[in-house]
Amino acid sequence: MLRRVGRCVLTYLLLYAGAWVAVALTADLEEGFGARMGLGVRLFPLVGVPALLVSVAVVTAHHRMHPVRLRFLLFVPLLLCLWPLVFADVAEPFQFLLLAHIAYAALIPAPLLPEDWAGDPADLPGWHPAGNRRI
Template sequence: MTMTHATAGPGMRRALLRVGRCVLSYVLLDMAVWIVIALVVPDWSFLDSMRVGLLILAFTGIPTVLLAIVAGLAHQHMEVARFRCLLAFPMVLFAFPLIGAAMAEPLVLQVMAQVAFAVWLMPAPLVPENWVGLPE
């Protein structure tokens, strides 16, 4: 059976929209976390916190979103809740650049953001048409 443009179009568009939602939701969540960090950590100025937040976004956000997209495309036979919980563990490891921070707040809040993204915000299944498990 060959796929025509009419059958591949809506599914591809839906998958691209879900990938865009994945990226946008992570970036907005990370921005919110670093605004909270800027308000909670008294030793840093707001601009310094935002600079560090953008740098950490490159180190945590890119691998997290890539993992979410690749795993979302690869796994098709798992219940969504189990998939999200299992994916939260490797996403937490991407917060490793903050282990050397002088204060605990950035690391704790970034880990909480990683878990929140994996468990609640990440669109799963990424391609619902290919999912064999129980969808959302």
């Protein structure tokens, strides 16, 4: 389980960092590259930590919902985590982090604990119907 949670956290951190690199390279702000990246670090407790907590809690708690539906519905609370960026002077931080959250919702392993899966086994990723086993 720790490996899967670590994968979730690492995936989010890489997407978050990539989004802020894109913001720092494209946003028309007076500050330099380092100051823009510093802004991303300062916003991480407001945007990143709630997104990580919500996403790990959701994929851990749901044992019956189809993984695609879960990922689609997970995007709504991830979108709400972007509220500090709605009122920004420039649109790039919101746009790039919105894309990062979409990518994260698509990449998160769902369900987080496949051994606790109570839904249809054919809905699990990696399920091989001919052999009735995970591949």
